[in-house]
Amino acid sequence: MSSFNIYMCGVGGQGIGMLSEVLSRACLEAGHNIMGCDTHGLAQRGGIVVSHLRLGDGVRTPRVPDGSADLVIALERLEALRAADAMLAKSGTVIYYDTIYQPIHVRMGKTSYPEADALEETVKTRGGKVERVQLADIDDPRMQNVALLGRLASTGVIEGVSARVVEQALRDALPAKALAANLAVFEQAAEKTAP
Amino acid sequence: MAKLKDMLVKRESWSDLIMGNYAVARAMIDTGTRVITTFPGSPTPEIAAALDSVDRDKRDYYFEYSTNEKVALEIAAGASLNGHLSTVFFKSVGLNVASDSLIQLALMELVGGMVIILGDDPGANSSQNEQDNRWFARMSYIPMLEPANPQEAYDMYREAVRLSKERRIPIFLRLTTHVCHAREVVKFNGIETGAPDWTPRFDAAAGPYVPIVSTVFPLKRKALAKLADFEELGNECKLNFVVAPNGSKPIDGKRLGVISSALVAMSVLENLEESKASVDLLKLGMTYPLPRKMITDFLADRDEVMVLEELDQVLENEIKVAAWDAGADCKILSRKDREDFMGELGPRRTMKILSDVWPSIFDAPAEIVPSKEISVRLPQMCPGCGHRSAFHAIRKALEDDVITVADIGCHSLGFMPPYNMGEVLFSMGHGVSTASGLSIGNDTRKVLTFIGDSTLIHAGLPGIVNAANHDHNITLVLMDNGTTAMTGHQPRFGSGEVGDKIPFVPLLEALGVKFIRETDTYQQATLTQHIRDANAHKGFALVIARHPCMLKFTRKQRKDMPDLKMPNVRVDQEKCERIYECVAEFGCPSFQKNEDGSVTVSEELCIGDGSCLQTCPVQALWRPKPGGDK
Numbered sequence: 169m170s171s172f173n174i175y176m177c178g179v180g181g182q183g184i185g186m187l188s189e190v191l192s193r194a195c196l197e198a199g200h201n202i203m204g205c206d207t208h209g210l211a212q213r214g215g216i217v218v219s220h221l222r223l224g225d226g227v228r229t230p231r232v233p234d235g236s237a238d239l240v241i242a243l244e245r246l247e248a249l250r251a252a253d254a255m256l257a258k259s260g261t262v263i264y265y266d267t268i269y270q271p272i273h274v275r276m277g278k279t280s281y282p283e284a285d286a287l288e289e290t291v292k293t294r295g296g297k298v299e300r301v302q303l304a305d306i307d308d309p310r311m312q313n314v315a316l317l318g319r320l321a322s323t324g325v326i327e328g329v330s331a332r333v334v335e336q337a338l339r340d341a342l343p344a345k346a347l348a349a350n351l352a353v354f355e356q357a358a359e360k361t362a363p
Numbered sequence: 364m365a366k367l368k369d370m371l372v373k374r375e376s377w378s379d380l381i382m383g384n385y386a387v388a389r390a391m392i393d394t395g396t397r398v399i400t401t402f403p404g405s406p407t408p409e410i411a412a413a414l415d416s417v418d419r420d421k422r423d424y425y426f427e428y429s430t431n432e433k434v435a436l437e438i439a440a441g442a443s444l445n446g447h448l449s450t451v452f453f454k455s456v457g458l459n460v461a462s463d464s465l466i467q468l469a470l471m472e473l474v475g476g477m478v479i480i481l482g483d484d485p486g487a488n489s490s491q492n493e494q495d496n497r498w499f500a501r502m503s504y505i506p507m508l509e510p511a512n513p514q515e516a517y518d519m520y521r522e523a524v525r526l527s528k529e530r531r532i533p534i535f536l537r538l539t540t541h542v543c544h545a546r547e548v549v550k551f552n553g554i555e556t557g558a559p560d561w562t563p564r565f566d567a568a569a570g571p572y573v574p575i576v577s578t579v580f581p582l583k584r585k586a587l588a589k590l591a592d593f594e595e596l597g598n599e600c601k602l603n604f605v606v607a608p609n610g611s612k613p614i615d616g617k618r619l620g621v622i623s624s625a626l627v628a629m630s631v632l633e634n635l636e637e638s639k640a641s642v643d644l645l646k647l648g649m650t651y652p653l654p655r656k657m658i659t660d661f662l663a664d665r666d667e668v669m670v671l672e673e674l675d676q677v678l679e680n681e682i683k684v685a686a687w688d689a690g691a692d693c694k695i696l697s698r699k700d701r702e703d704f705m706g707e708l709g710p711r712r713t714m715k716i717l718s719d720v721w722p723s724i725f726d727a728p729a730e731i732v733p734s735k736e737i738s739v740r741l742p743q744m745c746p747g748c749g750h751r752s753a754f755h756a757i758r759k760a761l762e763d764d765v766i767t768v769a770d771i772g773c774h775s776l777g778f779m780p781p782y783n784m785g786e787v788l789f790s791m792g793h794g795v796s797t798a799s800g801l802s803i804g805n806d807t808r809k810v811l812t813f814i815g816d817s818t819l820i821h822a823g824l825p826g827i828v829n830a831a832n833h834d835h836n837i838t839l840v841l842m843d844n845g846t847t848a849m850t851g852h853q854p855r856f857g858s859g860e861v862g863d864k865i866p867f868v869p870l871l872e873a874l875g876v877k878f879i880r881e882t883d884t885y886q887q888a889t890l891t892q893h894i895r896d897a898n899a900h901k902g903f904a905l906v907i908a909r910h911p912c913m914l915k916f917t918r919k920q921r922k923d924m925p926d927l928k929m930p931n932v933r934v935d936q937e938k939c940e941r942i943y944e945c946v947a948e949f950g951c952p953s954f955q956k957n958e959d960g961s962v963t964v965s966e967e968l969c970i971g972d973g974s975c976l977q978t979c980p981v982q983a984l985w986r987p988k989p990g991g992d993k
Contacts, residue, residue, distance in 0.1 A: 181968075202548075203512075203546065205545045207488070227633075229629045230512075234731045235729070246738060254734075270956065271738055272952070273780070274956070275954065277947070
């Protein structure tokens with residue numbers, strides 16, 4: 169069965185729904201058969217939120233099986249590590265926005281928050297690649313989503329999902345007044361492809 | 364891009380990428396479902412959100428959020444008795460609440476037709492259990508359809524409507540969490556019905572509708588006959604079918620098959636396609652009553668058949684009985700591991716189960732053990748949440764040996780660190796009565812319990828009447844955030860969003876509650892004192908701990924006043940003595956503990972509510988005045 173599995177994750181309140189919506193539309197536009205699902209339910213902030221997106225004609229179930237994510241897109245460093253550890257497929261790619269949301273256990277001193285190196289190491293053991301995204305002066309997490317999309321589009325890791333296709337999906341999804349600022353972030357992130 | 368609310372009522376056919384819940388909402392509209400009721404609960408609240416988003420003048424249906432699932436079910440049933448096609452939907456455990464009336468429905472002639480949509484939750488993603496509601500179909504004589512994906516959910520709702528109207532019986536459409544929330548491109552039909560006809564057609568002669576001694580058996584006889592007819596239909600029904608993705612050939616001289624249903628059948632299908640094994644799949648869309656002839660024919664053609672279902676052993680038991688009765692010469696294989704009766708069965712887990720029974724054909728997937736080094740992340744109350752202030756203040760008033768009882772709502776999260784409050788939880792509204800039981804004969808340990816304002820209306824009042832009038836010696840804290848927060852801010856009765864405001868104090872006084880104190884939870888010292896007083900009171904005591912849901916409040920604020928920016932809280936690093944009460948005891952997620960031991964406030968998370976300011980023992984937390992300096 170040929171499929172390409174995308175696992176998106178972050179922390180409640182970071183706006184993963186928008187990321188998932190834009191990417192789904194872009195994949196559809198690129199001609200992929202798609203199936204996916206978001207985690208819903210609790211309205212609280214601060215828990216783990218996940219969105220699954222699977223591409224391919226043989227895909228019949230919406231969730232990415234453990235250890236089968238060809239691409240992990242994470243909105244936060246600890247969640248990037250968690251996904252790389254349990255979800256990433258061999259030779260998969262992790263693209264993450266390097267921001268920190270400490271869970272209560274870290275704040276209570278019961279566990280520690282990972283260094284960026286820990287993520288690099290974990291991905292290396294899977295034979296995969298990491299793309300770290302962090303742009304100066306972006307506090308709005310919704311813009312961080314757009315930065316991730318910019319970097320993603322420039323890597324070309326999803327067949328047919330070019331910068332042009334993602335940009336169009338963004339234009340369809342975003343309200344007019346927010347568009348210019350978001351497109352600027354999108355382009356900035358796309359240009360800053362890994363050295 | 365076209366808005367969902369407009370697409371839902373578009374008269375022509377269309378197709379789009381859409382979630383299962385929205386697909387079902389469209390099915391209700393295009394089949395002319397006239398009365399739709401619910402009580403919000405995951406995984407189904409987006410059905411309600413979709414229906415409620417449509418402009419009122421464009422609705423050909425009546426929709427309401429009812430006070431609880433039983434009320435919702437009765438309204439839908441009543442509408443059907445009047446000849447109106449109706450639907451009720453709620454989450455898995457909602458069926459327990461509705462069951463008293465549910466159990467009567469198959470005995471009645473529901474002339475308008477009625478569909479009961481269940482949002483079951485294998486994996487207990489957002490429920491207190493993963494109860495298997497397929498049993499309820501059996502107990503209530505109500506046929507059940509089970510879709511595997513959004514397209515099937517849409518198609519099967521339509522089929523349920525057709526059959527329900529034709530046979531005047533209720534039909535279950537059992538969805539599960541990842542059918543509700545799955546997204547794929549779904550093809551929709553056009554709207555087939557004209558303007559609603561609201562003529563009340565109730566006719567007692569179409570019944571009887573009153574089950575008493577002389578009518579119970581004729582009613583039951585009719586219900587059983589309808590079920591038998593349904594089974595015949597199932598044998599021919601296109602919802603039940605065989606797939607042979609790799610052709611039907613014997614493997615090592617044996618002809619093999621799997622019987623499955625719903626989303627788990629799709630996991631199996633992925634496994635079969637991946638393995639290229641010539642094992643056939645009988646996928647059942649109608650899972651009650653089972654099409655016994657179709658099943659025994661499938662068994663007759665095969666040497667070994669695995670029944671691969673999710674959660675309880677329901678299909679397997681009935682299939683084995685049918686096989687015995689038919690004298691089938693086929694080995695029927697079961698799940699072997701007790702763990703396989705728990706949680707969702709995605710393709711990795713079904714592959715493992717298949718490899719347990721047929722190890723020479725299917726390879727067990729490599730086990731993935733998540734690293735224990737990676738910090739857990741628990742869900743938390745939002746920054747500014749009034750419940751956080753409440754838990755922080757209440758904790759200060761409690762003895763170490765207190766017994767605390769939780770209830771359902773965002774405040775259930777109080778059981779987790781750092782609050783550790785709410786140690787028992789059964790169901791919606793159980794808290795007052797469970798706490799009452801814990802207080803009987805107990806002169807030594809105080810019992811304190813919680814209830815949310817939405818749950819109070821749903822199922823809390825009988826317990827309160829009981830506790831107040833028997834004067835059970837407990838403290839009840841009403842955590843009033845003015846909304847149904849956990850499931851997405853559906854309107855709450857009494858808040859003024861539906862009907863009139865219901866003032867809780869006179870209501871509860873009239874029910875017999877004599878000790879009542881109330882405060883906003885941000886007044887933490889006042890709340891601590893109220894709890895002390897309530898705990899000192901002999902008998903039933905109520906403390907109302909009130910603060911609006913800040914997620915809802917700040918969303919509205921941003922909409923109404925887009926330019927308003929509440930300054931974030933700051934930490935005065937000179938004053939901070941690193942006591943960490945803000946970080947580790949009050950526990951607002953906005954506080955970040957840095958590697959050098961300092962505490963800072965996350966710009967992204969802080970909403971500037973300031974509820975934390977009072978928690979710092981050395982007053983190191985401060986907040987600039989809006990638009991000004993310190």
